[in-house]
Amino acid sequence: MIARDRDPVPPAAEVERLRVRFGRGRGAVEAVAGVSLAVAPGEVLGVVGESGSGKSTLLRVLAGLVPPTAGVVRLGGRAADSLDRPGRAAARQMVFQDPFGALDPRRSILDTLLEPREARAGRETRAARRVRAAALLEEVGLPADFLERRPHELSGGQRQRVGIARALGAEPALLLLDEATSALDVSVQAQVLELLARLRVERGFAVLFVTHDLGVLDAIADRVAVLYRGRLVEIGPRAAVLGAPRHPYSRLLREAVPGLDPARERARLAAAGGPVAAGEPGAGCVFAPRCPLAREDCRRSEPALVAGPDGRAWACPVPDESAAGRRDTDPRG
Amino acid sequence: MSGAPLLAWQDLRLSFRGEEGETEVLVGVDLELRKGETLALVGESGSGKSATCLAALGLLGPNARRTGGAILREGEPVWAEGVDHRAALRGRFAGAVFQDPMSSLNPFLRVGDQVAEGLVAQRGLSRRAARDRAVALLEEVGIPDAARRARAHPHELSGGMRQRVMIAMALALEPRVLVADEPTTALDVTTQARILGLLDALRRTRGTAILLVTHDFGVAAGLADRVAVLYAGRVVEEGSTAALLAAPFHPYARALRAAVPEIRAGAAPHPPRGIPGTPPRPGERPTGCAFHPRCPWVFAPCAEADPPARTAGEGRVARCHLEREEAR
Numbered sequence: 001m002i003a004r005d006r007d008p009v010p011p012a013a014e015v016e017r018l019r020v021r022f023g024r025g026r027g028a029v030e031a032v033a034g035v036s037l038a039v040a041p042g043e044v045l046g047v048v049g050e051s052g053s054g055k056s057t058l059l060r061v062l063a064g065l066v067p068p069t070a071g072v073v074r075l076g077g078r079a080a081d082s083l084d085r086p087g088r089a090a091a092r093q094m095v096f097q098d099p100f101g102a103l104d105p106r107r108s109i110l111d112t113l114l115e116p117r118e119a120r121a122g123r124e125t126r127a128a129r130r131v132r133a134a135a136l137l138e139e140v141g142l143p144a145d146f147l148e149r150r151p152h153e154l155s156g157g158q159r160q161r162v163g164i165a166r167a168l169g170a171e172p173a174l175l176l177l178d179e180a181t182s183a184l185d186v187s188v189q190a191q192v193l194e195l196l197a198r199l200r201v202e203r204g205f206a207v208l209f210v211t212h213d214l215g216v217l218d219a220i221a222d223r224v225a226v227l228y229r230g231r232l233v234e235i236g237p238r239a240a241v242l243g244a245p246r247h248p249y250s251r252l253l254r255e256a257v258p259g260l261d262p263a264r265e266r267a268r269l270a271a272a273g274g275p276v277a278a279g280e281p282g283a284g285c286v287f288a289p290r291c292p293l294a295r296e297d298c299r300r301s302e303p304a305l306v307a308g309p310d311g312r313a314w315a316c317p318v319p320d321e322s323a324a325g326r327r328d329t330d331p332r333g
Numbered sequence: 334m335s336g337a338p339l340l341a342w343q344d345l346r347l348s349f350r351g352e353e354g355e356t357e358v359l360v361g362v363d364l365e366l367r368k369g370e371t372l373a374l375v376g377e378s379g380s381g382k383s384a385t386c387l388a389a390l391g392l393l394g395p396n397a398r399r400t401g402g403a404i405l406r407e408g409e410p411v412w413a414e415g416v417d418h419r420a421a422l423r424g425r426f427a428g429a430v431f432q433d434p435m436s437s438l439n440p441f442l443r444v445g446d447q448v449a450e451g452l453v454a455q456r457g458l459s460r461r462a463a464r465d466r467a468v469a470l471l472e473e474v475g476i477p478d479a480a481r482r483a484r485a486h487p488h489e490l491s492g493g494m495r496q497r498v499m500i501a502m503a504l505a506l507e508p509r510v511l512v513a514d515e516p517t518t519a520l521d522v523t524t525q526a527r528i529l530g531l532l533d534a535l536r537r538t539r540g541t542a543i544l545l546v547t548h549d550f551g552v553a554a555g556l557a558d559r560v561a562v563l564y565a566g567r568v569v570e571e572g573s574t575a576a577l578l579a580a581p582f583h584p585y586a587r588a589l590r591a592a593v594p595e596i597r598a599g600a601a602p603h604p605p606r607g608i609p610g611t612p613p614r615p616g617e618r619p620t621g622c623a624f625h626p627r628c629p630w631v632f633a634p635c636a637e638a639d640p641p642a643r644t645a646g647e648g649r650v651a652r653c654h655l656e657r658e659e660a661r
Contacts, residue, residue, distance in 0.1 A: 044602075050521040051492070155611060156378070185377045185548040190592040191607030212521045215551075215594035219604040243598030256522040257596055258551030262575045265555025272530035 010077025011038035012174040012206035013062050013092065018071035020057050020230075031057040033230035034071075039174060044200060044207040046221030046238070048214055048253060054230035055210045059176050062208065063094045076173055093167035095160070097179035102163055103151040110147040113137070113166050136165040139202075140195060157188035161195065168199070174206045181216060193219045215257040218242050226250045229286040232305060236312020246314040248291045285316070293318045337408035338365040339509055339542055340389050346401035347381075347388055347566075349615070356616035358384045360566040361402065363642070366510065371536060371543040373557035373574070375550060375589065379612050381566040382546050386512055389544075390427050425455070428503030432515040434495035438487040444498045445471065445483025451505045470501040475531055493524035500531065504541070511535070514546040529556050551593045554578060559648075562586045565613050565623035568642075572649035582651045585624045622654065630655055 020032040032054040039045045049055045060066040061073060064080065073080040075091035083091060096102035103112055113133045124132075134144040140161040151159055160180060167175055177196075181189040197220055200207060209221060217224050218238065225235040226247060234247040245251045256272075259265060281289055284299040291298065295318060305313045347359040359381050366372050366389075374382040387393050389404050391411070403410050406426065431437055439447055448470055449463035458466065464483070471479035474497040487495055496516060503511055513532060517525035533556055536543050547553055553560050553574060561571040562583065570583040581587040591606040610627040613619055619626055625635035634640075634654045645651040 050523055157611070186550075186594075186605070187377050187548070187589060187592040187608045190594070190605040191609075193594070193604050194607050197602070197604050213594070214522070215596055218596045218598060218602065219594050220602050222602075238602065239598045239600060242596050252523060254596070256526045258522075258525070258549070258554060258593075259595060260550055260554050260578050260590065260593060262554050262578055265551075266533075268526065269530040269533050269555040272526040 009041055010074070012041050012043070012076060013208065014038040014072075014074040014077075015058070015061065015068075016072040016074075018058065018061065018073065019069045020054070020061060020066060021069040030230055032061070035227070035230070035232045036071075037225055037232060037235060039206045039208050041173065042200070042204050042206050044209060044220055044222045046217035046224045047208060047210045047227060048212065048217060048224060049227035050212055050253075052229060053227040055227050056178055057230075058227070059094075059178050059208060059210045062092060062174075063176050064088060065094075089170045090172060092174040092176055093170050093172040094176040094178065095163045095167050095180045098183055103159060105151050107150070108147065109133075109137070109149050109151075109154075109162055112151070112162060113147075113169055132169075136169055137162075139168065139199065140165040155188075156184050157191060160184065160188075160192055164192075164195065164199070168203070171203075172205060174208065177207060177209045179211055180209070182211065182213065189216070190219075196220060213257065214242060214253050226253065229281070231286055231302075231315065233287065233316070234312065234314040235305075236308070236310065236314075240310045240312050246308070246312065246320065247287075247316045248293050248318070249287045250314070252290075336368070337405070338367045339407060340364075340366040340544075341405040341408075342385065342389065342402070343405065344402035345385070345388065345404060346399065347384055347393075348398045348400050349384075350396040350398065353616075355398070357400070357618070358566050358615050359388070360618065362563075362566070362568055364561055364568060364571070366542055366544055368509075369536070369540045369542050370558045371533075371545060371556050373545040373547060373553035373560045374563055375547055375553055375560055376563035377548055377589075377612050379565075379615065380563040382563045383514055384566075385563065386514060386544055386546050390429065390512060392429070425506050426508055427510040427512055428506065428508040429512040429514065430496065430499045430503050430516045432518050434492070434499045435487065437499060438495060440487055443484050443486060444490065444495075448483075448498065448501050448505055451502065455506055467501070467505070470505055471498065474498075474501045474504070474535075475527075476501075491524075492520050493528060496520065496524075496528050497531065500528075500535070504535065504539070507539075508541065510542045510544055512544045512546070515548070516545075517552060518547075518549075525552070532556060549593060550578060550590050562589065565618055566615070567623070567652065568650075569624065569653070570645070570649070570651040572646070576646065576649060582645045582649065583624075583653050584628045584630050584655070586651075588627075588629075622652070 016036045018032050018035045022029045022031055035058060047055045057066055061068050075083060110133050113136050114129055133147055137144060137146055142158060142161055181192050211217060221238045223236060224238050224241040226233050228249045234241060234250045241250060245254050282299055284301055285303050288294040288298045303315045303317050305315045307313045342362045342364040345359055345362040348355040348357050362385050374385055376382045445464060445467045448467035452458045452463035452466055453460060468479050468483050471483055476482050476494060476497050517528050532543060535541060545553060545557055557574045560574050560577050561568045564585050570586045581590050588608040592608060594605045597603045608627060613623060621636040621638055622640050625631045640652045640654045642650050642652050
């Protein structure tokens with residue numbers, strides 16, 4: 001297939017009307033139910049949602065680990081399935097959540113680092129490989145003597161740095177991060193976020209950062225996409241979506257992020273201790289059973305994404321006035 | 334405050350025996366857990382926060398050895414030389430909830446039966462009475478349709494529901510202390526808030542003291558009355574949650590607070606600040622103040638002398654050579 005040249009700089013990755021269904025018949029689960037979004041070159045797009053939102057499935061489709069059931073997947077403007085292996089490797093690399101499980105325990109760090117570029121490795125001398133691997137380690141802030149070590153000798157944060165260095169080796173246009181910091185202590189998480197912020201400036205890659213924690217996205221994302229039960233419910237610039245979320249589900253996620261003001265946290269926890277709202281969504285909005293603002297029409301038809309003036313789009317027909325009493329959660333208030 | 338604290342750690346020193354000999358994991362921990370209060374132990378991996386907690390519960394393995402100090406339960410030593418009173422601490426005195434409910438629950442047993450188990454074994458309830466009580470407990474921890482869910486196996490429940498089951502199990506014997514070791518780390522943020530809210534509500538309705546272990550000040554902020562910050566096997570700062578979070582005194586406490594991602598939604602992304610370097614491995618404790626190699630305010634005495642515990646305001650204790658004024 002020939003590259004589409006409708007756009008001089010195509011998105012680093014793009015999905016259109018993506019659907020992913022697992023299983024067959026009545027037991028089938030639609031993990032992604034018609035999502036369209038794009039990651040611009042050099043952009044950090046944060047994708048947030050709870051378990052079951054489809055965020056990890058979306059990421060796995062882009063990583064080539066899960067086949068799409070329907071829809072279009074493009075990497076660097078070309079259909080993902082038209083790219084050869086080196087082409088896909090250069091288009092995107094993945095960093096996994098669990099730095100313990102993602103690295104092969106038998107391999108030295110040297111071999112781990114060079115694996116994504118095995119095709120090229122054959123034409124390289126041992127010395128050149130070492131130099132390149134050491135340079136990758138240095139980029140992520142680890143000393144060259146780590147090359148001989150094995151994963152079990154490293155701390156969680158060091159392993160995650162190795163995971164990032166390994167991905168960088170392929171010089172990808174896009175880094176796919178799957179909860180890449182959620183298994184780490186907050187102090188180490190902060191180090192890894194600092195590292196990513198520096199590397200994206202130095203290297204100019206785009207990032208798709210999947211997490212359940214909006215707090216992490218405020219640290220790194222340019223734009224934020226909110227997924228709920230396989231649907232995109234809000235997407236827009238970070239400051240807009242986090243500062244004044246429009247979709248009730250985005251607000252719920254926003255309010256769930258713990259802060260450091262004990263008085264406010266006490267009030268928040270007192271409100272959160274009750275039983276979980278249950279109920280399966282019907283034909284209408286999938287969030288309606290949990291939504292504090294749900295109206296009659298919400299249960300009848302599924303709302304479409306509507307673009308707002310500040311570069312965001314959200315899928316909720318209930319006007320913003322309904323949320324006026326919630327101004328106390330606005331961080332600027 | 335009347336009577337002795339529920340638990341007191343007095344200059345507790347603890348070693349673990351491993352392949353490379355003994356390593357000291359606690360080097361003099363002084364703490365108190367009072368009746369009905371929530372105390373949070375906050376620190377990075379390897380700070381000794383879990384060891385502090387497990388030592389008090391008698392849940393340490395046979396490779397652990399107390400090398401000094403004492404643990405008192407309502408004024409009585411529980412780990413006296415040559416006598417193992419540790420078992421007495423379990424069950425009725427304390428219940429525990431850990432990070433991963435999947436590894437604590439039996440995958441083959443219905444969750445209701447797991448909650449009922451302790452009631453039959455320790456309280457002598459009949460199977461039927463224990464089962465009814467289990468359903469009531471599952472209801473109390475906010476599991477909807479508890480009678481039906483009691484018949485479910487762990488894998489049929491969500492992570493948040495499993496953690497609620499763990500809490501019900503921990504509460505079944507009406508313990509005085511509920512230990513919650515990273516109880517929300519593996520959960521979605523929305524579920525985290527609900528589980529923390531549940532713990533707080535249970536503390537109020539039952540008067541159970543909570544010993545919370547976490548690496549995240551954000552988790553402690555809403556739940557804990559007091560916070561103790563641990564570093565390299567020692568409490569470096571302790572105080573009321575409100576005062577300590579408003580103005581942490583010890584440079585490590587300050588750094589840990591700055592590492593929590595807070596939403597500001599400003600024009601530019603707002604990355605939390607990492608703490609340079611890594612905590613010392615057990616047995617490789619630096620001289621003087623253990624934090625000095627990572628401390629931005631390090632000065633002459635820090636590498637030489639271990640800073641003594643000093644009062645740093647009302648109910649505040651910190652181990653740091655800095656004077657308060659210098660630190661501001």
